[in-house]
Amino acid sequence: MFPRRKITPKGTDIQMETNGKRIVYADNAATTPVSPKVLDAMLPFFKENFGNPSSLYSIGAAAKKPLEEARDRVAACLGAEPTEIYFTSGGSESDNWAIKGAAHRMAKQGKTHIITSKFEHHAVLHTCTALEKEGFTVTYLDVHENGIVVPEELEAAITDKTALVTVMYANNEIGTIQPIPEIGAICKKHGVLFHTDAVQAVGNVPIDVKNENIDMLSLSGHKFHAPKGVGALYIRKGITLPNLIDGGAQERNRRAGTENVAGIVGLSVALEEAVRTMDEKNAKLRRMQTKLIDAILKIDRSRLNGDREKRLAGNISFCFEGVEGESLLLMLDLHGVSASSGSACTSGSLDPSHVLLAIGLKHEVAHGSLRLSFSDMNEESDVDYIIEVLPPIVERLRAMSPLWDAIIHGRA
Ligand SMILES: *Cc1c(COP(=O)(O)O)cnc(C)c1O
Numbered sequence: 250m251f252p253r254r255k256i257t258p259k260g261t262d263i264q265m266e267t268n269g270k271r272i273v274y275a276d277n278a279a280t281t282p283v284s285p286k287v288l289d290a291m292l293p294f295f296k297e298n299f300g301n302p303s304s305l306y307s308i309g310a311a312a313k314k315p316l317e318e319a320r321d322r323v324a325a326c327l328g329a330e331p332t333e334i335y336f337t338s339g340g341s342e343s344d345n346w347a348i349k350g351a352a353h354r355m356a357k358q359g360k361t362h363i364i365t366s367k368f369e370h371h372a373v374l375h376t377c378t379a380l381e382k383e384g385f386t387v388t389y390l391d392v393h394e395n396g397i398v399v400p401e402e403l404e405a406a407i408t409d410k411t412a413l414v415t416v417m418y419a420n421n422e423i424g425t426i427q428p429i430p431e432i433g434a435i436c437k438k439h440g441v442l443f444h445t446d447a448v449q450a451v452g453n454v455p456i457d458v459k460n461e462n463i464d465m466l467s468l469s470g471h472k473f474h475a476p477k478g479v480g481a482l483y484i485r486k487g488i489t490l491p492n493l494i495d496g497g498a499q500e501r502n503r504r505a506g507t508e509n510v511a512g513i514v515g516l517s518v519a520l521e522e523a524v525r526t527m528d529e530k531n532a533k534l535r536r537m538q539t540k541l542i543d544a545i546l547k548i549d550r551s552r553l554n555g556d557r558e559k560r561l562a563g564n565i566s567f568c569f570e571g572v573e574g575e576s577l578l579l580m581l582d583l584h585g586v587s588a589s590s591g592s593a594c595t596s597g598s599l600d601p602s603h604v605l606l607a608i609g610l611k612h613e614v615a616h617g618s619l620r621l622s623f624s625d626m627n628e629e630s631d632v633d634y635i636i637e638v639l640p641p642i643v644e645r646l647r648a649m650s651p652l653w654d655a656i657i658h659g660r661a
Pocket residue numbers: 278279338339340341342370372417419420421446447448449469470471472478480
């Protein structure tokens with residue numbers, strides 16, 4: 250049955266119920282619901298303001314101005330200039346454009362080496378593998394047990410062939426925040442371009458592209474209550490990437506195609522709201538995070554993945570020995586909790602997550618992973634509910650697990 254949604258007068262916290270059963274959406278790192286405020290801001294662009302921003306008559310102009318205001322808003326949230334913001338279809342597209350664009354541009358100067366980390370999103374990792382097939386060389390930095398790149402190791406990997414460093418701002422599975430200002434300073438010192446996939450960080454962590462020496466930054470609307478299919482790439486003034494899509498003159502001639510005006514306006518309003526309410530939201534999420542981590546750590550043979558302090562306030566990632574991640578997700582779903590596990594990717598493969606392997610987990614431990622990710626639309630009572638239902642689920646799954654039996658009898 251389709252979840253019945255109750256929207257409070259404040260319009261921010263959405264509680265979902267199915268047949269009176271509690272529903273807790275705890276997979277905000279995968280995607281977030283569009284907030285009522287964002288939806289309201291978008292609606293006129295499906296209705297009376299439907300014009301093409303490139304048209305000269307007034308209906309077109311009525312869409313052009315909001316588009317440019319949206320660009321101003323996004324730029325202001327990042328400490329960038331409006332002319333440095335290019336709207337795209339999302340995080341994956343922005344990552345592809347930044348990395349392939351910079352690589353191809355720098356190859357003309359004989360620079361064919363890229364530095365990244367082992368636990369990037371696939372939009373970055375698979376882009377790097379595609380470039381390796383073209384003849385580029387890629388260094389994949391270790392992220393160690395705490396899930397954080399070491400700036401000195403990054404600096405040591407730079408050669409006179411290095412074109413680009415691409416390191417994510419915050420990891421999507423374990424939430425660890427990378428030392429971006431330090432990396433930016435190193436790249437600047439060595440004259441190397443620096444891109445960051447900030448899809449998980451934008452709206453959750455204060456970002457200033459100028460102070461942090463970021464040359465290119467990817468973001469995606471649907472991770473902060475804007476719709477899916479709209480994102481942006483910040484490209485510092487003076488950096489000319491090859492055009493992403495040839496055609497019309499949209500996005501300063503670099504990415505042709507009639508703009509997704511409604512989506513872009515929605516993204517800008519969502520981002521502004523996320524930045525405006527960031528401190529308050531993070532204080533609440535931190536409280537929830539601390540409570541949940543402390544409670545889950547009481548479960549025998551559980552471990553928190555990634556640094557406890559240097560992580561997004563909304564992210565919790567755990568492994569439970571002797572438990573299959575997929576079974577855990579199914580059981581949680583039966584209790585109305587939507588969560589995610591790194592153990593199976595969209596392809597349905599049984600390979601454990603590259604992120605959990607990158608922080609040194611053994612295959613069998615990485616299989617028992619659970620990611621819970623929260624947004625400002627979650628309530629503290631969601632955490633209380635998870636604390637109530639999760640430990641008995643882990644216990645039941647272990648009672649049925651031959652692996653667990655082997656672990657506690659010292660045979661595994
Ligand atoms: C979600 C995500 C992406 C992909 O963004 P899309 O807009 O879904 O293409 C890229 N990188 C990170 C870190 C993400 O979390």
